[in-house]
Every structure is written in structure tokens, then in C-alpha cells.
Amino acid sequence: MSERPLKDRSPRAFRLDEAGAPVAGGRLIAPDVDPYELEAARLVATPPAPRRRRLLSWGGVFWSAFGSFVGLGIGLWAVNLVEALLAANPVLGWAAAALAGLAALALAVILLREIWSLRRLGRVEALREDAQAAYAADDGAAARDVVQRLRALQPGGPAGAAVRAALDDLNGEIIDGADLMKVAERIVLQPQDAIARAVVASAASRVSMVTAISPRAIVDVVFVLAQSVRMVRRIAEAYGGRPSFLGALRLGRAVLGHLTVTGGMAIGDGLIGQVLGAGLAARLSAKLGEGVLNGVLTARIGLAAIAVCRPLPFLAEKPPLLSDVAGSLLGPSEGGGPEKTAG
Amino acid sequence: MTQANPYDVVGAARGLFDYAGNLVRPTLRLGVTGLSRAGKTVFLTALVQALISRSRLPVLRVASEGRLARVRLEHQPHDTVPRFAFEDHLSALTGADRHWPESTRRISELRIVIEYRSASSWLPGQSTLTLDIVDYPGEWLLDLTLLTKDYARWSRETLAGAAKPSRAGIAGPLLGLTGTMRPEQVFEEADARRLAETFTAYLRACRDDALSLSMLPPGRFLMPGDLEGSPALTFAPLALPEGWTPVPGSLAATMQRRYEAYKREIVRPFFREHFSRLDRQVVLVDMLSALNAGREAVADLETALTETLTAFRTGQNSLLSSMFAPRVEKILFAATKADHLHHTSHDRLEALLRLLVNKAMVRAESAGAEIDVIAMAAVRATREAQVRQAGESVDCIIGVPMRGERIGDEVFDGHDEAAAFPGDLPADPATMLSAAPSQRESAFRALRFRPPLLERHPDGRVKGLPQIRLDRALEFLIGDRLR
Numbered sequence: 001m002s003e004r005p006l007k008d009r010s011p012r013a014f015r016l017d018e019a020g021a022p023v024a025g026g027r028l029i030a031p032d033v034d035p036y037e038l039e040a041a042r043l044v045a046t047p048p049a050p051r052r053r054r055l056l057s058w059g060g061v062f063w064s065a066f067g068s069f070v071g072l073g074i075g076l077w078a079v080n081l082v083e084a085l086l087a088a089n090p091v092l093g094w095a096a097a098a099l100a101g102l103a104a105l106a107l108a109v110i111l112l113r114e115i116w117s118l119r120r121l122g123r124v125e126a127l128r129e130d131a132q133a134a135y136a137a138d139d140g141a142a143a144r145d146v147v148q149r150l151r152a153l154q155p156g157g158p159a160g161a162a163v164r165a166a167l168d169d170l171n172g173e174i175i176d177g178a179d180l181m182k183v184a185e186r187i188v189l190q191p192q193d194a195i196a197r198a199v200v201a202s203a204a205s206r207v208s209m210v211t212a213i214s215p216r217a218i219v220d221v222v223f224v225l226a227q228s229v230r231m232v233r234r235i236a237e238a239y240g241g242r243p244s245f246l247g248a249l250r251l252g253r254a255v256l257g258h259l260t261v262t263g264g265m266a267i268g269d270g271l272i273g274q275v276l277g278a279g280l281a282a283r284l285s286a287k288l289g290e291g292v293l294n295g296v297l298t299a300r301i302g303l304a305a306i307a308v309c310r311p312l313p314f315l316a317e318k319p320p321l322l323s324d325v326a327g328s329l330l331g332p333s334e335g336g337g338p339e340k341t342a343g
Numbered sequence: 344m345t346q347a348n349p350y351d352v353v354g355a356a357r358g359l360f361d362y363a364g365n366l367v368r369p370t371l372r373l374g375v376t377g378l379s380r381a382g383k384t385v386f387l388t389a390l391v392q393a394l395i396s397r398s399r400l401p402v403l404r405v406a407s408e409g410r411l412a413r414v415r416l417e418h419q420p421h422d423t424v425p426r427f428a429f430e431d432h433l434s435a436l437t438g439a440d441r442h443w444p445e446s447t448r449r450i451s452e453l454r455i456v457i458e459y460r461s462a463s464s465w466l467p468g469q470s471t472l473t474l475d476i477v478d479y480p481g482e483w484l485l486d487l488t489l490l491t492k493d494y495a496r497w498s499r500e501t502l503a504g505a506a507k508p509s510r511a512g513i514a515g516p517l518l519g520l521t522g523t524m525r526p527e528q529v530f531e532e533a534d535a536r537r538l539a540e541t542f543t544a545y546l547r548a549c550r551d552d553a554l555s556l557s558m559l560p561p562g563r564f565l566m567p568g569d570l571e572g573s574p575a576l577t578f579a580p581l582a583l584p585e586g587w588t589p590v591p592g593s594l595a596a597t598m599q600r601r602y603e604a605y606k607r608e609i610v611r612p613f614f615r616e617h618f619s620r621l622d623r624q625v626v627l628v629d630m631l632s633a634l635n636a637g638r639e640a641v642a643d644l645e646t647a648l649t650e651t652l653t654a655f656r657t658g659q660n661s662l663l664s665s666m667f668a669p670r671v672e673k674i675l676f677a678a679t680k681a682d683h684l685h686h687t688s689h690d691r692l693e694a695l696l697r698l699l700v701n702k703a704m705v706r707a708e709s710a711g712a713e714i715d716v717i718a719m720a721a722v723r724a725t726r727e728a729q730v731r732q733a734g735e736s737v738d739c740i741i742g743v744p745m746r747g748e749r750i751g752d753e754v755f756d757g758h759d760e761a762a763a764f765p766g767d768l769p770a771d772p773a774t775m776l777s778a779a780p781s782q783r784e785s786a787f788r789a790l791r792f793r794p795p796l797l798e799r800h801p802d803g804r805v806k807g808l809p810q811i812r813l814d815r816a817l818e819f820l821i822g823d824r825l826r
Contacts, residue, residue, distance in 0.1 A: 011766040011788035013750040014730050014739065015759060022762065026732030028741075035686045035727065036811050040401040043815070 143177035200302030208295025377627030449568035482562030526595035652703030682720035
């Protein structure tokens with residue numbers, strides 16, 4: 001804009017004429033948006049925290065009590081077995097004891113990894129919430145804390161080291177809270193976003209291809225399920241997490257929860273295109289249309305998984321749309337190719 | 344200094360009674376105060392109107408989440424305290440000849456009943472919160488300083504204040520009159536009257552625009568309520584020599600007796616009956632008048648605020664304290680009339696207010712009370728725009744300045760709209776208190792605007808008063824009780 005801010009800062013008033021323009025000449029520029037509305041919107045933008053799950057539920061009590069009960073039984077059986085074998089043949093007995101010990105050790109390691117993976121998932125969730133709050137409040141200290149935690153989430157190895165070094169460079173610079181987070185998002189998440197997007201796109205096209213040519217519905221179901229699970233795992237890996245079994249279960253639940261929440265929105269922004277695209281394919285072949293719809297659904301699961309796995313909300317980056325990951329499935333109107341007039 | 348007398352059995356019993364009632368019917372007592380012209384009446388009117396008419400209050404969670412069921416006025420708990428004349432004040436604001444309502448002259452009360460749906464899963468269904476609002480002049484809090492002073496000391500300090508050079512223009516009659524009165528002369532009611540009138544006129548002049556001073560006890564001289572003319576308000580400072588002892592029947596002895604009566608009969612009961620039972624408090628501060636008047640007014644405002652704030656008994660309530668001597672848990676300091684400045688100046692306004700109330704804040708926070716400072720406008724009288732002229736742009740506010748307001752050599756008639764740029768507030772608020780008065784006198788000048796023209800429903804009802812951050816204030820003050 002060519003206008004400079006005022007040099008002489010002494011108080012003054014401008015009389016306005018009937019039309020609302022200054023009498024002494026010049027123009028009056030009203031702001032587009034009321035700044036106080038914006039401020040209020042920013043204050044309430046932080047959504048209320050989801051209700052915490054109850055610490056104690058009868059279902060939980062049942063499963064833990066039942067599990068312990070069965071565990072006791074197995075332990076007793078193992079001890080009895082080893083004792084019986086020792087009595088019968090000491091060599092066999094010691095071998096059995098060693099096997100049991102090895103199995104217990106492996107189980108402990110697996111459990112530890114499960115716990116670690118679940119905790120990481122929890123940390124990612126907490127980080128995303130805090131990041132949203134810090135971004136809304138433009139809070140410098142909170143933003144720095146968020147960036148530090150994001151750094152801690154990065155995997156070891158050369159790729160992670162490069163990202164960490166880039167984040168450390170940020171430390172010295174004086175940047176606003178919100179801007180700092182945007183820069184960190186660009187450094188850390190831009191490459192990871194690209195990988196996640198590619199994963200979703202390839203899974204979606206594979207699903208649509210296979211279900212289009214597969215002979216039986218049950219094959220479709222199994223294949224889509226397997227592809228979705230694999231896709232969610234790979235998205236989690238793209239963002240630096242290696243989900244274990246329980247972690248994957250929890251992730252799957254979060255993804256489904258996210259899908260039900262955003263389902264309504266998707267109807268608003270993309271379903272017309274989805275149905276139109278499918279309609280076009282379906283006109284060519286019923287089976288082909290089915291394949292396209294399956295692909296689109298897989299892509300939506302993928303988008304939900306990205307939203308759940310990403311350690312920061314989308315700040316400066318645009319969240320991927322369905323057309324970004326499933327564009328090739330959706331026909332010319334969403335694919336972006338130039339439309340040709342039918343000859 | 345006003346900690347409850349530990350043997351105050353009546354107070355403790357009343358506290359216990361309130362506590363028991365609170366269990367049956369949740370009640371929150373909200374105090375609204377501020378020095379005169381801080382905007383108490385407008386604040387309270389806007390607050391009640393916003394709740395009753397269910398205005399858009401995005402930051403107030405109970406409203407934005409759609410859990411507010413019904414808000415109504417109810418008859419107040421005390422039969423001897425005047426009711427806050429909400430309807431009159433609202434019609435003053437919204438009537439054909441829209442003007443700011445009459446100021447608070449005495450204590451008044453209003454009870455609002457808020458019905459809402461609780462958000463917690465423990466208590467589903469309809470809940471009710473009774474909000475008792477107590478509106479009282481902030482000047483009365485200044486009387487607290489009198490409780491620790493005897494007549495001789497108060498006289499000396501008041502006359503020393505009047506002798507300051509900046510008050511030379513207005514203190515003449517008072518100093519002249521006290522100079523002619525001898526403390527030991529025989530008491531005549533006519534003399535006392537003349538003294539009290541001169542003293543009141545002096546206090547009033549101190550408060551007016553040019554000086555805009557705030558630290559002017561005794562508070563009832565400026566806000567007499569229904570006590571005007573009674574002996575307890577007919578006294579004045581006298582020039583007393585060092586080591587003075589009252590001679591029975593003399594002028595000074597009678598003045599001393601009346602001074603003590605003022606403390607005993609007026610100051611103490613107010614604190615006991617009303618003030619000591621508040622749960623939440625909002626302190627409204629008119630920063631703009633002080634800023635308009637300049638450095639001395641700002642420094643005086645700081646003194647007055649610090650003095651008033653020593654009155655609050657703050658902190659988190661324990662079970663015991665909430666039963667017998669409840670404390671103020673939350674205090675909100677609000678710089679009112681923020682609509683008279685562009686929103687880009689609000690951070691500086693807040694910073695300045697934060698500096699003024701800093702001492703009180705530190706004390707209250709260490710006691711565990713929650714404190715917040717905001718710049719707000721209970722009724723927003725202006726809108727914002729940029730004026731571009733000759734390649735320069737300036738952030739202005741647009742409204743109808745009140746009749747007789749002036750900025751530079753422009754004088755306004757109270758009808759035409761104008762865009763105003765009031766100047767910049769200092770980036771470092773401390774300069775407003777400490778630096779030598781080197782800045783030009785006219786570096787800051789905020790106009791006063793008339794109330795806004797309001798949008799109306801077809802049937803003539805008002806659509807809701809525009810506001811700035813009233814919702815934030817409400818969320819802070821009562822939001823936690825409406826979860």
C-alpha cells in the first residue's frame with residue numbers, strides 16, 4: 001500500500017459529511033472485519049477438551065480381573081509342568097524352564113514397547129492440542145515449548161538429525177509465537193506431509209484397481225481392510241511414530257472417530273464430486289464405479305489418519321483435500337485436467 | 344487493614360447463614376465499583392441487558408454453547424437498599440435523546456437469576472445461579488484510609504494536600520477560611536456549615552476535568568447519598584497546632600466528634616454490611632480522563648486505586664473461611680471506555696492499568712485470588728476506520744462526540760459524526776508515572792462520545808447493545824460458576 005503511517009502523532013479529529021467522508025478531503029476506509037469479532041473468534045477457537053474417559057468402568061474391571069485370573073492359571077500350569085518335567089527328566093525340565101524364561105522376557109519387551117508406543121501417541125495428541133492453543137493465543141513461550149516437544153518426537157538417524165539441527169537454528173532467532181510454529185511446521189512436517197499424501201494416494205488407487213477387478217465381494221472387504229491398516233501404519237511411520245499392536249488399535253479407533261466427526265463436513269465439500277465421479281465411472285461399468293467409491297473411501301480414511309497422526313494442526317500448510325490424494329479417481333472436474341468438449 | 348475482627352461474632356454468624364443459604368440456592372455476590380465517572384452504571388446496565396436479552400456473547404461459554412436457558416430479574420435480598428434502576432438507565436441509553444445515564448450516587452443492588460443447563464456430566468439438567476450485584480461508589484472505599492487516622496492527622500494531611508501548587512487555583516477559599524478559624528473558638532453551627540460547604544466545593548473542584556483527581560476522602564462528601572446535611576457530614580479540616588488537645592465545646596472538639604461519628608456510623612457499617620460479603624469484584628477505571636488531564640491525575644489515580652484495593656480481603660476460600668468470612672476470589676480490573684480508542688491502542692491501555700494496580704495485584708495474587716486486567720467498553724459508542732489523506736493514513740474511531748467536546752480547535756455540537764485520532768499512549772507505561780513532564784500537553788486527547796444509535800427490531804425493541812469484551816469480563820467473573 002502506498003499510504004504511510006502518520007508522522008505527526010498529535011491528536012486530531014476529522015469532521016465527516018453526510019456521506020461519511022472527511023470534510024477536509026481524503027477517504028475513509030472501514031475495516032472488512034470487526035477486530036473484536038476476530039479477537040473473540042480467536043479466543044473461542046480452542047475447542048473444549050474431549051471428555052476424559054472414566055478411570056474405572058465395570059468393563060475394565062472385568063477384563064483386568066479376568067486377564068489376571070487367566071494369567072494365574074497359565075503361570076500355575078507352567079510351574080507345574082516344569083516341576084513335573086524336572087521330576088521326570090532334569091534335562092528336559094531345565095530346557096522347559098529356559099524356554100519359559102525366554103518367553104517371559106520377550107513378553108516383557110513387547111509390553112514395554114506397547115506402553116512406549118501408546119505414550120507416544122498420547123504425547124502427540126497433547127502436543128496437537130497445546131499447539132492449537134499456543135497458536136490461537138500467539139503465545140511465544142508456549143510456542144517455544146511446542147517446538148521443543150516436536151523436536152523430541154523426531155526419530156533418530158540422519159533424517160531426524162537434519163530436522164533437529166534445522167530446529168535448533170530457529171532457537172537463536174526472534175520470531176513471534178505463531179510465526180515460530182509456522183516455520184517449525186514447514187521444516188518438520190512439509191516433507192512428512194508429502195510422504196503421507198503419497199501413501200494415501202497409492203493405497204487409494206490400489207484399492208480402487210483391485211476392487212474393480214476382483215471377482216468376489218469378500219475379497220474386496222479383506223483387501224480394503226488390509227490396505228487401510230497398512231496405510232494407517234505407514235502414515236504413522238511417516239510422521240515418525242512406529243505404532244505397535246495396541247497403538248495401532250487406538251490409532252484405528254481415533255481415525256474412525258475422526259471420520260464420524262468430519263463425515264458431515266466431507267458431505268459439504270466433496271461428496272458431490274465423489275458421487276459425480278463415481279457416477280461417471282459407474283456409467284461405464286458398475287464394477288468400475290464400485291472400485292472408484294472404494295478408493296475414495298480409503299482416501300478419506302487416509303486423510304483422517306493424517307489428521308490424527310500429525311503432531312501439529314495444519315497452521316500455514318493447507319490440509320490435504322480429497323482431490324489431492326484421490327484426484328485421479330474423481331474424473332476431470334476434480335482431477336484438474338482441461339475439459340474437452342465432446343466431439 | 345480491614346481484616347475482619349476475629350471476635351466479630353455477628354459477622355461470622357451472618358457468614359455462616361449465607362453459607363448455609365448458598366448450599367440450598369447457589370448465590371454469587373458480585374461487587375461493581377469504580378471511582379465516579381468510571382462507567383459503573385453503564386457497565387451494570389449493559390451487563391444485565393446482555394444477559395436478559397441473550398445478546399451475542401461469544402466468549403461467555405454458557406451463552407456460546409447454547410446452555411443459557413433464561414435470565415430474569417428478581418426482587419433483591421435487602422429491603423432497605425435501593426434497587427439498581429436498570430430500566431431507567433436502559434431507557435436513558437436507548438431513548439430518543441440517547442445519553443449516558445446518571446451516575447451512581449449511593450449503593451444499590453440488583454438480583455439476577457440465571458437458569459442454565461450444566462455442562463458437567465455429574466449434574467445434568469437445569470441449574471440455577473443467583474447473581475446478586477452490589478453497585479457502590481468507589482469513593483467510599485477511600486474512606487477506609489480514615490479508619491486508621493485521627494482527626495488531627497487527617498486535618499494536617501488534607502490541608503497539606505490543598506496547599507500543593509497545582510491546586511492553588513481552587514484551594515484559595517478553603518485555606519482562607521480555615522486560616523480565619525481558631526480551633527479553640529466556641530462552636531457555632533453556622534461556622535461548621537460554612538466550613539463544610541467550602542470543603543465540599545473544594546473536593547468537587549479537585550475532581551473536575553482540569554485536575555481529574557481521585558484521591559479525595561471522605562467519600563461521602565462527594566457522594567452524600569441520603570445523608571446530605573446531617574451532622575456526620577458537616578465537618579471540615581482545621582489548621583491544628585502540633586500537640587493540640589481538644590477543649591470541650593470548642594469548634595475543633597465538635598469537628599473531631601463528628602469526624603469520629605462519620606467513621607463509626609457511616610464507614611464501618613458499610614464495610615460490615617455490604618463490602619465484606621462479596622465473592623467477586625470488578626473495579627472499573629476511567630483511564631482516559633486521567634490521561635486527558637495529564638501526569639498528576641494519573642499518579643493520583645494510582646494512589647487512589649492502591650488505597651481502595653487494600654480494602655479487599657482476597658484469596659482462595661478454604662471451607663472455614665467460606666463459612667465465616669468469605670474472601671473475594673476474583674478481581675477484574677477493567678479500563679472502561681476502550682471504545683474511545685482504536686483497538687491497536689488497547690494493549691498499551693491495558694499495560695498502563697496493569698502498572699497502576701500492580702501493587703494490589705501482587706498482593707492479591709500471592710493470597711491466591713485470581714486477577715485479570717482488560718480494556719473494555721460495556722457499551723460501544725464508536726466504530727473504527729482509517730482516514731487516508733495526502734498519502735498518510737491514520738487509525739481513527741468514528742462516533743458522535745458529546746456537545747462541547749473539543750480536540751485542537753474543533754468544537755463539537757453533539758450531532759455530527761467525526762473521526763478522531765486521540766494520539767498515542769506511551770509504549771512504556773512507566774513514563775506516564777515517572778518521567779519529567781517534558782511532553783507536550785496535547786499529546787493525548789480522547790474525546791467523549793454519545794451513546795451509539797442502535798439497531799431496532801420492527802416493534803421498536805432494541806436489538807442489543809454493542810460492546811467490547813463485555814463477554815470476556817463476564818466469562819472471567821461468573822463463567823466458572825456456569826459450567
